[in-house]
Amino acid sequence: MRSTRERYVQILLVFAVITLFLSLLLPYWKLKVTAPQYPKGLYVSIYIDRVEGDIKEIDTLNHYIGMRSLDQAAKLERKIALPGLIVSALLILASLFLRNKWSILFLVPTIVIPTFFAIDLYWWLRDFGLNLDPKAPLSTSVKPFVPPLLGGGRIAQFEASAVFGFGFFLSFIASFLALIALAFRFGGKRLPWVVKCAVLFFGFCFMNGLIPQAYAATFVVGKDFSYQTIQEAVAHASHGDVIQVRPGIYQGPLLVDRSIQLIGEGNPVINGAGKGTVVRIQASDVLVRGFVIQNSGDILTQEDAGILATGSRVVIEDNRFENVLFGIYLSQAPESYIRNNFLSSKELPVARRGDLIKVWYSDHVTIEGNQTQHGRDVVLWFSKGLAVKRNRFKNGRYGIHFMYCHDAVAEENRLSGNSVGAYLMYGTNLVLRNNQVLANRGTSGYGIGFKDMMGASIEHNVVVNNRVGLFFDTSSGAFRGNLIAHNDIGVELLPSASGNEFHGNSFVDNGEQVVINGLGLSQKNQWEGNFWSDYTGYDANRDGKGDVPYQAVQFFEVLSTRYSMLKIFYLSPAEQALDFAASLFPVFAPKPKLEDETPLVEPYLPPTKEPLEKSSFLWILISGLLLAPVGFAIRNEIKEVRVS
């Protein structure tokens, strides 16, 4: 009797050793991250001794929120895993020969491996999630969190789901085989109980690892398909379904009232026939991709639009909007994406057109890679944590208008030929980086205007050929490394603008470099280490900095605001003569407007990117993917965040 049992024990233990070794080859834990820009998802697989998968991508994403790189995790564990496993296996084999109760100890490592792995993994997830670098780009907007060990979670637009891998199940099996072996050896009649437990545990494993994906149906709409209209297909679809729309012209209006994906193939057209709003999205988690949306109504009081979305996490991408009054209008549609759309308005006077992009009360929206032209405004209202990137907004009224938007980032946009390039009002912590602001010459003609903005950070922008490069009214911000060139007026300040810092900017050949509008002094702004094309000093010690301060004291400005007829002498020798005369007649000499004690002698030119319009669609896609991590930047609050 005893020996038969011992035989079972031996078989069980040999199997335990085999499964233990097999588990080496398979992942113990798997994480899948999906997001609109990663339709196929990102994967990380953790093996007992290594990490594999899209580690670089994940690391890039993580760095935005200040999470350490994955290779920092569990270094010791990974190093000792392989030898540890081998030792465990050897100990099992040893226990085959050592049959007293000390053999229990020999099996302990194998038994605790899965538990130890899970606890250790959880510990690291916790450690990583709770210790975010406070200096990370998004540190202010992402609070520490604990990524999930099992199950799903969201951070920003990223859907994360974690499961235990087969490796873990194998080690689990090994652990159980060892336990059962012990039970056989010492447990006597307790065998059935142990078997029950084993069954339960296996059930548990299957529950976690092998639940099939939810079934998502696909509907096809087209002339020769079962659905002739999109609306019909929508009516039959349910949560998560995909509707593929074949080429053709479909009549609007279309109402999307459930969470589905609408995918146009070969640019199908949705035609609003000149009435009302063409597509209304009234559900969350809707995707609209690849359509031509045209002919909305033209009634401003109804805000007739191409797409009006009022749900969360709506993705509107790769569409073309033609002859619409408003283009894309998000109203309480947080965490949505507007990407790679082309929009143009109606043939109407600018004031009579609508806003090609209007975002109202929708936090954490990303607007990326879109192109608007001949619209009215791109206007963003009452929304936190917006990301506006790589768009081209041209020939409209306000290139971008931020109203009461906090923590927004605008990067690498090109705003050209608008009445006003960007106007920023009543917001805090706005970042404008690497944008090109060109030829905005309307009646106000501001390249970038600031009204009651606090803590703006304006870096490496190119502001050229506007009526006024930068305009300030009661605002403060940090301006670094911008190129302000060939504007009629480089910087125009109302005397109330104070607390601004200008460092390392280049002021090149602006008609007037700096104007302080209305008598007064801007003593509270800092000008340090900027390049001034009209600097007449020298750099004897060759340290790149002028040896005498740059002073903006131009008499002509004072006179020309007084006698507008003198404006015809602008930039003429007469102007310089007047400026010169000012130094001879102290009674007229205005006080210096500003002084830069360490002017640069060489201009700094911000790095410029390849113009968007020359690039291919593929390039847009690739750069979209490359930029995708930036999508992270739009978050500022985390609800139930779980991602590693």
Added chain:
Amino acid sequence: MEQLKKSWLAVLVLIAIVFTVGLQLGRVRKSGRGVSVPTAGIAGDAMEVMKARGLSPDDVYGALSSYVPTGRYDDYLMFASGGHSGQVFVIGLPSMRLLRVIATFTPDPWQGYGVGVKENPFEDPMSGRTPDGRPVTWGDSHHPALSETNGDYDGQFLFIGDKANGRIAVIDLRDFETKQIIENPVITGNHGAAFVTPNTEYVIEGSQYAGPLGKEFAPISEYKEKYRGLITFWKFDRTKGRLVIEESFALEVPPYWQDLADAGKLESDGWAFVNSFNTEMATGGIEKGNPPFEAGASQADMDFLHLINWKKAEEVVKAGKFRTINGMRVIPLETSVAEGVLYFIPEPKSPHGVDVTPSGKHFVVAGKLDPHVTIYSIAKVKEAIANKDFEGKDPFGVPILKFDSVKIAQVELGLGPLHTQFDNKGYAYTSLFLESAVARWTLGDDKYQAPEKPWTLVGKVPVHYNVGHIAAAEGDTVEPDGAYLVSLNKWSVDRYKNVGPLLPQNLQLVDISKTGDQLKSLYDMPIGNGEPHYAQIIKADKIKAWEVYPEVGWDALSQTKTPEARIKGEVVHQGDAVHVYMTAIRSHFEPEHVEIEEGDRVIFHITNLERTLDATHGFSIPGYNVAASIEPGETVTVDFVAKRPGVYPFYCLEFCSALHLEMAGYLLVKPKGEGTIMPQKTAA
């Protein structure tokens, strides 16, 4: 060589500068607005002053253009609201000197207003009462309106709204005193007040924050059903100088948060225009996770300009199609719709001003968030109504005129246009809140024609900072004067020496007398007493104020001679009341001893016998909260029960003569009967 070149340049430039300055001064002289300093004086002494004070030519120009020397008068008077000081400021232009603060909604002891004198509008129960029955003694004065005859200021009356408490005050410009305060009995608060029809038939009062009519309760969840706005047309009786509720009427309007108003004139006579800014019917509740009002009420691209045919409304009321709420005749919304009294016109969102041009042909709307101003034509409006050219109907069934059919132009001015005024050269002026500037642009096909192309921006002048309303000389009448414009700036930030964290407002005088882009800011005036929201500027010679009251014994509240006036002091006992008929003349009161008994009701009727300009006397009773100002010829009444025995010296509050300090007397209140708390008899 270098030296030679420098001095040549210098000479040339000196000539140029002297020439240009001379040219400017010459112009100033020609324009003849109170400046006639010999040019020769400038070159010498004035240059010294400029140098010593570090003044620029701009500063000198501004100073010379606005200075009014002693003994000379300003050309214009500006009536500016005093915000929640509750008063009205009277400011002379171009000097920007404060001439008078008219006590309006807030008591003022200097003017003997609301501090113990019976002749004041707070006595009227219609003037507003707290729940415990006391007068409401402050207001948020917003929009003053001068009375008009044929669409032009006639200089007789001034009306002003109290936004907080929903009241209108009537000020008589013969003595610059407030005669009436009347509370709207139907709705709480106003904003579109006061605006007058071209012959001051009515004073328009538009409510702001919607509420249940009749000031009742309804939960916010029933906003759309139960909350309403109200446009009240207060009938003005010019002879009595009073608003008369019995002849007034009001229109029930949707809960869209109505804003400013204006009355049509000439071609648009008979119409009234009222803005609105919450056609979204947002109900806020940020604490409940809803968008706050600021977001909710500014979501939609367009709001509705309310177009009211008030002459038709008059007929509707006459025909009895109204219901009476708390004594006010109110035309129900559906009646207004059915009778063609009310229409809507789409207007760019969050508008503030709606301003009728001098010809009355056009009206201008500035939506603060749209860089354009939108100009509508009344002819087109009438045509669209006749053709039923509607864009649709609002949820309450009010027809919405088609935007494209009624607007005739949109002019891009700059950021944050807010309020528009006009001049006599064909220009309109619009404040640009976001840009802190005032824009000048041209009207087309109006009463006057500017040299430039119609409907174009021609110039801008920066102002400091956050300009709200602007006022041009007679700038909203059928005959504007041009000349000056005052920018009423909400913030002053760095303009003045800091006097603590509550900063004064900044009123800036702008010279608009020249054409084209020549606009010049001349002078800054701080107002350290309330926030002027809106102002009107009238030619000073239109105001015919009394120097002294017309007859001795004048009751300034009713503007008639009172029978209580005496030219000789006397004391009359009437039951338990003691009437003290007192006179005041430099420098004594008569009687000087007023002896009464504790518990007596004492009624002073004090008459200032003076007929001399500025010979005002004051009167005070310590401890009884009494301060009277008795202007020459005036009779005032002070009425109280002498509850506390004692000796109360009274004296004249105004320094009236060399013996002003001696102008005093005693109120002697004997303790009642024997065994009172003050046993000693009044001295032997």
